[in-house]
Amino acid sequence: MKVVIPVEQARVDSPISSIFGRSPFFYLFDSETNQGSFLESTFLFGQSAGIQAAQLMIDHGVDVLISNRCGENAMRLLSAGNITVYHAAASGAAENLELFFAGKLSLL
Amino acid sequence: MKIAILSGKGGTGKTFVSVNLSYIQQDAVYLDCDVEVPNGHLYLPIENPVVEPVDMPIPSILHEKCSRCRACMNFCAFHALSFTGKQVLLFDHLCHNCGGCALVCPNKAIQEVPYNIGSISSGNFEHVRVYSGSLNPGQMQGSAIIRRMIDQTRHLPNLVMDCSPGNSCHVVQGIVEADLCILVAEPTVFGVNDMRICIDLLNTYNKPFGIVINKSLDTRNYIKTFCREHNIKVLAEIPLSPELARINASGQLAAKDAEYSRIFKKILKNAQALLGPRLESHPDSVQDREVF
Amino acid sequence: MKQLLILSGKGGTGKTTIASSFISLLKGQQKACFADCDVDVPNLHLIFSEGQTMLSQKTCFGKRAVINQSLCTHCGLCEQHCRFGAMKNGVVNPYLCEGCGVCELVCPIGSGSEKAVHLAETSTGSYSVSATEYGIFSTASLKPGAGATGKTINMVKQNLSTYGENAEIAVIDGSPGIGCPIISSVAGVDLVLLVLEPSLSGLSDLTRILKTVRQLRVPAVACINRSDTAPQFTQDIYRYCAEHELMVLEEIPFDPLVIRAVNHNRPIVDYPNSPAAQRVTSLFSKTLEVLNTL
Numbered sequence: 038m039k040v041v042i043p044v045e046q047a048r049v050d051s052p053i054s055s056i057f058g059r060s061p062f063f064y065l066f067d068s069e070t071n072q073g074s075f076l077e078s079t080f081l082f083g084q085s086a087g088i089q090a091a092q093l094m095i096d097h098g099v100d101v102l103i104s105n106r107c108g109e110n111a112m113r114l115l116s117a118g119n120i121t122v123y124h125a126a127a128s129g130a131a132e133n134l135e136l137f138f139a140g141k142l143s144l145l
Numbered sequence: 146m147k148i149a150i151l152s153g154k155g156g157t158g159k160t161f162v163s164v165n166l167s168y169i170q171q172d173a174v175y176l177d178c179d180v181e182v183p184n185g186h187l188y189l190p191i192e193n194p195v196v197e198p199v200d201m202p203i204p205s206i207l208h209e210k211c212s213r214c215r216a217c218m219n220f221c222a223f224h225a226l227s228f229t230g231k232q233v234l235l236f237d238h239l240c241h242n243c244g245g246c247a248l249v250c251p252n253k254a255i256q257e258v259p260y261n262i263g264s265i266s267s268g269n270f271e272h273v274r275v276y277s278g279s280l281n282p283g284q285m286q287g288s289a290i291i292r293r294m295i296d297q298t299r300h301l302p303n304l305v306m307d308c309s310p311g312n313s314c315h316v317v318q319g320i321v322e323a324d325l326c327i328l329v330a331e332p333t334v335f336g337v338n339d340m341r342i343c344i345d346l347l348n349t350y351n352k353p354f355g356i357v358i359n360k361s362l363d364t365r366n367y368i369k370t371f372c373r374e375h376n377i378k379v380l381a382e383i384p385l386s387p388e389l390a391r392i393n394a395s396g397q398l399a400a401k402d403a404e405y406s407r408i409f410k411k412i413l414k415n416a417q418a419l420l421g422p423r424l425e426s427h428p429d430s431v432q433d434r435e436v437f
Numbered sequence: 438m439k440q441l442l443i444l445s446g447k448g449g450t451g452k453t454t455i456a457s458s459f460i461s462l463l464k465g466q467q468k469a470c471f472a473d474c475d476v477d478v479p480n481l482h483l484i485f486s487e488g489q490t491m492l493s494q495k496t497c498f499g500k501r502a503v504i505n506q507s508l509c510t511h512c513g514l515c516e517q518h519c520r521f522g523a524m525k526n527g528v529v530n531p532y533l534c535e536g537c538g539v540c541e542l543v544c545p546i547g548s549g550s551e552k553a554v555h556l557a558e559t560s561t562g563s564y565s566v567s568a569t570e571y572g573i574f575s576t577a578s579l580k581p582g583a584g585a586t587g588k589t590i591n592m593v594k595q596n597l598s599t600y601g602e603n604a605e606i607a608v609i610d611g612s613p614g615i616g617c618p619i620i621s622s623v624a625g626v627d628l629v630l631l632v633l634e635p636s637l638s639g640l641s642d643l644t645r646i647l648k649t650v651r652q653l654r655v656p657a658v659a660c661i662n663r664s665d666t667a668p669q670f671t672q673d674i675y676r677y678c679a680e681h682e683l684m685v686l687e688e689i690p691f692d693p694l695v696i697r698a699v700n701h702n703r704p705i706v707d708y709p710n711s712p713a714a715q716r717v718t719s720l721f722s723k724t725l726e727v728l729n730t731l
Contacts, residue, residue, distance in 0.1 A: 085236075088236065096228075113234075154449065155447070160638065184447075285587070288521070321530070321533070335480045
């Protein structure tokens with residue numbers, strides 16, 4: 038399962054970004070390989086950043102997104118791409134990941 | 146004579162001036178180009194309106210022909226097309242109806258279908274011919290509605306185009322078509338600031354224009370000073386009057402009153418004088434230059 | 438950060454007057470930031486023009502069609518395909534061009550950016566962020582007719598979030614209308630305050646802005662400005678709002694001091710004895726109460 042968390046910096050201890058589309062980086066964790074990597078936003082200051090971020094998730098085969106705020110357009114695309122979105126419950130990326138796998142996060 | 150009525154700031158009295166200016170003429174055609182929040186029809190209620198829907202072409206994907214090449218997505222400058230992993234998805238409210246995706250698709254998998262964005266109501270109110278454009282709430286852009294109204298009335302001699310406030314592309318549609326522009330301004334710090342921005346736009350188009358100062362007070366009038374310094378013609382000064390405000394607030398035409406109608410006749414006369422030796426004005430006088 | 442956006446539908450109802458008062462009242466109360474999303478004709482900076490320190494100023498760009506006249510063969514294909522009337526007789530009207538790229542696509546001469554018709558980045562204005570005694574201020578100034586309103590508003594709000602991230606509340610002054618600028622302004626906002634005018638036009642425009650805001654699924658509240666100038670319409674507005682579950686928090690009387698305040702570049706609440714100032718202050722408390730429940 039591929040889980041993504043939008044983060045402010047390319048570090049696992051980074052705080053989670055407040056808005057999905059406006060996040061500079063995305064931490065992608067693959068539970069099958071137990072590996073994590075960072076995707077970088079190329080559309081941070083552009084139009085329809087939310088849609089572009091959602092497209093990035095789809096193109097990387099993401100299954101789950103953990104986020105604070107997520108715009109309507111992005112949600113629509115994520116949902117059409119069968120990506121489940123959970124509401125972040127902590128400020129750090131690593132903590133949210135733990136909470137998710139412990140089944141403690143609720144749907145956004 | 147085709148007149149565009151503009152302002153920088155909202156609420157200065159464009160519709161007030163436009164509807165009354167239309168009413169005092171014998172054969173004016175009033176176009177409500179403020180399609181997001183049209184108000185002219187409240188003052189000039191159309192008898193037996195003909196309502197024409199305005200549809201814009203939006204892409205419809207023929208999924209069975211689609212090869213998922215993403216040419217359409219990559220072309221779209223407005224991010225209206227995305228890929229869900231299975232098929233192309235359209236965000237219709239982001240679409241600018243340019244037709245590019247249909248052109249670029251190598252498999253002819255995009256067809257354009259009509260999508261309703263609003264309507265135009267037309268008809269008469271007494272001796273005034275009225276066109277009222279309306280954008281559906283939730284839609285982004287009404288330029289196509291304005292263009293359609295202008296296309297339908299271009300051949301008519303006396304147009305009064307009631308434009309939206311600001312200086313967006315909606316306003317530009319009216320300026321391009323007009324022989325002259327009337328800028329309705331209010332004499333406050335905000336009003337002058339916004340008027341100046343509007344004047345910059347008008348100067349780029351090289352259109353003759355004059356100012357109507359509305360809601361004028363006896364006190365220091367920044368606009369008059371500005372106009373004097375910049376050699377801009379003031380077509381009329383309408384005082385801040387509770388009586389006029391009451392008439393206007395209730396949707397009545399001030400020009401039905403003999404005394405008030407004189408104000409609008411004066412505006413028209415002074416506007417006509419602006420044209421003077423400039424009998425023809427090329428609407429497309431903007432040159433191809435990287436003007437910014 | 439909670440975001441409050443002030444809209445109206447109809448122009449000239451008093452959005453900036455109220456926004457500037459709220460910003461002034463927040464000083465010392467809460468850490469605030471503010472933005473002017475009326476990017477076509479921004480006015481908020483006129484009230485807070487003193488004591489600003491510029492933190493960032495950047496040029497906004499948009500793509501517009503450009504014709505290389507030395508390559509152009511006047512085949513007219515671009516004009517034929519342009520849906521915005523921006524191409525006429527081999528001349529681009531940059532104010533009507535929407536940067537869609539169809540002209541570049543169909544141009545048969547050359548390739549890439551060497552095509553006779555191609556899109557080029559053009560400056561459409563600038564956006565700026567400054568530090569003021571009232572908080573971080575994000576605004577923009579568009580070149581008249583540049584037609585990049587939605588994109589510019591996105592940037593103004595993005596700057597607000599970035600530079601004002603430590604603020605508890607953001608007050609955003611909106612523009613009139615219901616289209617793209619409003620839709621861009623509403624994104625991510627917690628509460629919309631509608632400033633209404635008691636008149637036939639005001640009532641008509643209320644129906645449209647409310648429909649728009651409801652479609653965007655953002656909570657809204659309202660106030661009636663210059664409520665005593667047309668009492669029958671004020672009553673009509675109350676009735677409409679009740680029928681449509683829109684809470685009217687306050688009504689503000691017409692007050693000539695408001696014009697004087699504006700002309701002195703001051704918010705009306707700087708004149709505490711003004712009847713309008715008193716009601717605006719009451720509106721401010723009531724709005725904050727609602728915002729805190731969201």
